[in-house]
Amino acid sequence: MTAKYKRLLCMGIMVIFAMILTAGYMKEKDVQANAIGVIVVDDFLNVRSGPGTSYDILKSGGTTVTLSDEMRVTIIGKNEGWYHISFKHNGKNLNGYVSAKYVKVQMENVCTGVNAKVNASVKFRKKPVVSSDAVKVSGKSVSLKKGTNVVIHGEKNSGKKRWYYVSAKYNGKTVRGYIRYDILSIKYSKGIPGIWNGKQNAPVYKNAGKKNVVTYGGKKLLIGEGRQFTIYNEKTVSKTRYYHVGITVGNSIVKGYLPASSVKFQIVKDETPVATKKPETTKEPEATKEPEATKEPEATATPKATATPKATATPKATATPKATATPKATATPKATATPKATATPKATATPKATATPKPTSKPSAMTSEEFKEALKKQGFPESYIAPLVALHEKYPYWEFKVYDTSLNWDTVIDNETTVGLNLLSVNKDYDWKSIEAGAYDWTKDKYIPFDGSTWVTASRKAVKYYMDPRNFLDERGIFQFECLEYQQNTQTQAGVEKILNNTPMYQALFEYKSELGKNEKIKYSKAFINAAELSKVSPYHLASRVKQEVVINSTLMSSSVSGKVAGYEGIYNFYNIGANNSTVAGGAVANGLHWASTGTTYNRPWNDRYKSIIGGAQYIGKNYINIGQNTLYLEKFNVTSKNTYNHQYMSNVEAPNSEATKTVSAYGAIDKDMSMTFSIPVYQGMPEKACEVPSGGKNPNNYLQTLYIKNHAFTSPFKLGDDGSKTYTVTVDNSVKNIKIVATKVSAYSTLVGTGSQSLEEGLNKFTVKVTSESGKTRKYNIEVTRKQS
Numbered sequence: 001m002t003a004k005y006k007r008l009l010c011m012g013i014m015v016i017f018a019m020i021l022t023a024g025y026m027k028e029k030d031v032q033a034n035a036i037g038v039i040v041v042d043d044f045l046n047v048r049s050g051p052g053t054s055y056d057i058l059k060s061g062g063t064t065v066t067l068s069d070e071m072r073v074t075i076i077g078k079n080e081g082w083y084h085i086s087f088k089h090n091g092k093n094l095n096g097y098v099s100a101k102y103v104k105v106q107m108e109n110v111c112t113g114v115n116a117k118v119n120a121s122v123k124f125r126k127k128p129v130v131s132s133d134a135v136k137v138s139g140k141s142v143s144l145k146k147g148t149n150v151v152i153h154g155e156k157n158s159g160k161k162r163w164y165y166v167s168a169k170y171n172g173k174t175v176r177g178y179i180r181y182d183i184l185s186i187k188y189s190k191g192i193p194g195i196w197n198g199k200q201n202a203p204v205y206k207n208a209g210k211k212n213v214v215t216y217g218g219k220k221l222l223i224g225e226g227r228q229f230t231i232y233n234e235k236t237v238s239k240t241r242y243y244h245v246g247i248t249v250g251n252s253i254v255k256g257y258l259p260a261s262s263v264k265f266q267i268v269k270d271e272t273p274v275a276t277k278k279p280e281t282t283k284e285p286e287a288t289k290e291p292e293a294t295k296e297p298e299a300t301a302t303p304k305a306t307a308t309p310k311a312t313a314t315p316k317a318t319a320t321p322k323a324t325a326t327p328k329a330t331a332t333p334k335a336t337a338t339p340k341a342t343a344t345p346k347a348t349a350t351p352k353a354t355a356t357p358k359p360t361s362k363p364s365a366m367t368s369e370e371f372k373e374a375l376k377k378q379g380f381p382e383s384y385i386a387p388l389v390a391l392h393e394k395y396p397y398w399e400f401k402v403y404d405t406s407l408n409w410d411t412v413i414d415n416e417t418t419v420g421l422n423l424l425s426v427n428k429d430y431d432w433k434s435i436e437a438g439a440y441d442w443t444k445d446k447y448i449p450f451d452g453s454t455w456v457t458a459s460r461k462a463v464k465y466y467m468d469p470r471n472f473l474d475e476r477g478i479f480q481f482e483c484l485e486y487q488q489n490t491q492t493q494a495g496v497e498k499i500l501n502n503t504p505m506y507q508a509l510f511e512y513k514s515e516l517g518k519n520e521k522i523k524y525s526k527a528f529i530n531a532a533e534l535s536k537v538s539p540y541h542l543a544s545r546v547k548q549e550v551v552i553n554s555t556l557m558s559s560s561v562s563g564k565v566a567g568y569e570g571i572y573n574f575y576n577i578g579a580n581n582s583t584v585a586g587g588a589v590a591n592g593l594h595w596a597s598t599g600t601t602y603n604r605p606w607n608d609r610y611k612s613i614i615g616g617a618q619y620i621g622k623n624y625i626n627i628g629q630n631t632l633y634l635e636k637f638n639v640t641s642k643n644t645y646n647h648q649y650m651s652n653v654e655a656p657n658s659e660a661t662k663t664v665s666a667y668g669a670i671d672k673d674m675s676m677t678f679s680i681p682v683y684q685g686m687p688e689k690a691c692e693v694p695s696g697g698k699n700p701n702n703y704l705q706t707l708y709i710k711n712h713a714f715t716s717p718f719k720l721g722d723d724g725s726k727t728y729t730v731t732v733d734n735s736v737k738n739i740k741i742v743a744t745k746v747s748a749y750s751t752l753v754g755t756g757s758q759s760l761e762e763g764l765n766k767f768t769v770k771v772t773s774e775s776g777k778t779r780k781y782n783i784e785v786t787r788k789q790s
Helices: 003-026 370-379 382-394 409-416 458-466 477-482 492-499 523-534 539-550 587-597 608-622 632-636 655-667
Strands: 028-030 035-040 044-046 064-068 073-077 084-091 094-097 102-104 114-118 149-158 161-170 172-178 183-184 194-195 228-235 239-247 250-261 263-267 399-408 424-425 449-451 455-457 511-512 518-522 552-553 676-684 704-709 727-732 740-747 751-753 757-758 763-772 777-787
Touching: 035 194, 044 094, 073 094, 114 161, 149 172, 149 263, 228 250, 370 382, 370 399, 382 399, 399 409, 409 458, 409 676, 409 704, 477 632, 477 655, 477 676, 492 523, 492 539, 511 523, 511 608, 518 523, 523 539, 523 608, 539 552, 539 608, 539 655, 632 655, 632 676, 704 763, 704 777, 740 751, 740 763, 740 777
Parallel strands: 399 676, 727 777
Antiparallel strands: 028 149, 035 073, 035 102, 044 064, 073 084, 084 094, 114 149, 114 183, 149 161, 161 172, 194 228, 194 263, 228 239, 239 250, 424 455, 449 455, 511 518, 704 740, 740 757, 751 763, 763 777
């Protein structure tokens, strides 16, 4: 090979290398991280469309949007005393504004910029690449001198280099641009909020540049993606930069080092004074005492297997706050996995709370005739009587109470059939699914999803069926009307034992530490009674919920209550609160245990079984049961006088019925002598008979996809979506004696007539194209063809 050829080859390789390098720099990856916050509110917090109370409350699916206590949100901006947040609501990604006073963040306030100083004179770049043009002021390139103060607003990776997006003062003006990270000295002050963006289960090192791992509780301290911490300072070893960080583990701050390449600053955009609409300054940003949300699956009072619809298939959960890590043996609730700041009433840790008053002796069971008359006297309509009498004959100590909604049935159905409010699986038959505007796209013969890709609006017929209590007055469906509040005169420790039968908790004692620090023993059944007294939630409901969540068989419970999960030794979560699903190692169980080990609300940390049973009960009662939505039915269909038709838990219209099935399964064999109370809604103007179950149905689509006359154009052309209300006209020459009408239909199931060759008379000729849906409804499209006179 000649020297000249070698030189050319070398130059070519260098050019290619330069191109690759440039491409690497130009491929920017935004590594700025927004802050994570937790809602801290007594009841519910309004989400506004802008930063102030003069802005409208945000709406989704026709209902107002509110957030509940302990819901986790992403803060993407700050505007004076308001945070701009993003969050999941009913399966949708939403943005809005909430008062900052009701959001807790890691360092008590969000970071809108990090202060730093230039440590060497440098050009201010427009883009995060060395080859970028400099930022210019008055036509001159800006060079920042050593010692210039700057504020970091974000970070970007360009190739293998990290750049900071900063602002600085230059000749009296504020300018913004990019500077390489190694040109800046960051002012850490009291610390900067950071977040891990690297691999799962990454080790935290004791020292920068060394592989000795920090341990906590005898275990190596590992972190996963999204773990938050405080950055105190940095250290460079062998050209690799490390951050010195403090990570909250339980109630402790554990310090160590992490490679800076996988760490982001949590910086949010400062939107002040972006608002185009001036907020009222006289109003106090409010946390409403009256909930206004349709549903809040993220922070529900009763931990559910899922906070979203769950009939034939379970849609994904609304983004809920995720803690780090791990799976669970049974179904997972969708409670918030992030601790909150303000304390809720703390349960006393001693079971020697007020003693449960002894129930009065059980009354003699009524005869069927006596019971029938008692039901009528209460106000039950005639159509309720027969099935309730049949239940009474089998379970003579069950009590049925009228819940008089004072609402008109048709008005209720009108409100509950709002598009997007009540959902079910798209795989249901046609009769179950709504074809109202916004629920069904006639132009595509497709139902419009509202949660994931498979959950669509329920038809009026489906809503009526599931809301009509008379369809569920049997020994399974009745449990959607079970009173979930504590009734001390009928709910007994013996009754709890019957529910716990055939589980490891039956007649079993466990040890806990009292407030005085003494080791005490207590039966599980007694612990549930104490929890009921403190939370005002039915001990039967609490026991059956725990049975659903953590009992595997008669001798085994899930690791959620073993106290032996690595990293969470001595932590218990009986209701699996916060145990949202996760694909990482450990999954939902670790998520729930992380929640149980952090914060101070609800008697946390739950470092013994008793605290978990008591505190979890308080959590369950707070958001629904204690505010009047005290049955599974009322949690889903809020027909109470408080915020009617809003604050409805779960969007699945079938939820009360399916949850009733789970409850019956958890109870197991029910003793016929056991006292239970059911609160059954009654409406004004109900149909004489129970609303029928939707059945079958056929495709409703009778729209045209296309319509035209071959070789002749309509005066006003047909457009997809035209519903046949227009008349399509065309004028042709006298020489045209025949035309060909061409049309295609949207649905393959519909039938089409009126197309093909048609003869023309002189003057006006009228034609009709008819599309008949599979369900039998016909839509007409009218055509008028004028043939000119000879």
